[in-house]
Amino acid sequence: MDNKMKVTFDGISENERLARMMVAAFMVGANPTVEELTDVKTAVSEAVTNAVIHGYENAPGEVTMSLAMEENLLTVVVEDFGKGIEDIHKAREPFFTTRPELERSGLGFAFMDTFMDEVEVSSVPGQGTTVTMKKKIKETS
Numbered sequence: 001m002d003n004k005m006k007v008t009f010d011g012i013s014e015n016e017r018l019a020r021m022m023v024a025a026f027m028v029g030a031n032p033t034v035e036e037l038t039d040v041k042t043a044v045s046e047a048v049t050n051a052v053i054h055g056y057e058n059a060p061g062e063v064t065m066s067l068a069m070e071e072n073l074l075t076v077v078v079e080d081f082g083k084g085i086e087d088i089h090k091a092r093e094p095f096f097t098t099r100p101e102l103e104r105s106g107l108g109f110a111f112m113d114t115f116m117d118e119v120e121v122s123s124v125p126g127q128g129t130t131v132t133m134k135k136k137i138k139e140t141s
Contacts, residue, residue, distance in 0.1 A: 003029065004068040011061040011080060016048045019065055019078075026067045027074060030137040039115035040074065040135055046108040047078035047131045055082030055129055072137045076116075079130045085123035092121065 005026060009015045020041045027037060044065070051063045059082075066077040085091045092109040112119045116133040123129040 002070050004066070006064065006066040008062050008064045011052045011056045011063045011082070013049070013052050013058075015063070016045055016052065019044050019048045019063075022065070023067060023076060026069070027137070030069055030072060030074065031139075032137050036135065036137055040076070043112045043115045043119075043133055043135075044076060044078065046111045047076070047133065050108045050131070051078060051080035051082065051129065055080035055084075057083065069137075072139055074135045074137055076133045076135075077130060078133075079128065081128040084125040084127055085121070085129055086125055088121050088123055 003026070005022075007022060009018060023044045024037055024041055027040060032040075048063060048065070051061075052058065055061065055063075061080060061082050064077075064079045066075075066079075068075040092113075109119070109121070112131070112133060116135050118132075118134040120132040121129065122132075
């Protein structure tokens with residue numbers, strides 16, 4: 001079943017839970033396993049949290065999440081319009097964080113890479129960041 005949706009919400013930490021629930025509800029039509037649901041929800045949580053904590057540094061801003069299901073391929077795009085990432089390669093290194101004072105672990109991108117089949121990050125300093133994640137949902141009987 002092909003389907004798509006797009007939602008924009010305030011870039012506040014409380015909306016991370018909302019994003020997790022929306023992606024889970026969106027995926028139900030593809031009959032995912034519990035593991036697939038958990039993987040995607042974790043990756044979405046990390047992407048939205050990064051937008052709030054790093055993109056906006058807890059200042060006002062909006063996050064857009066686009067979801068698309070084409071056959072059994074889920075695509076999730078999380079976009080912020082915040083400060084952007086100076087060095088994407090460095091930001092994707094495990095344990096690297098720009099917010100150590102908040103006791104951030106620096107594992108957000110590592111979790112996204114682990115739980116999704118494909119993760120692409122694009123960013124322009126001063127304009128924002130887009131994280132595109134893909135996950136193939138296995139067909140279950």
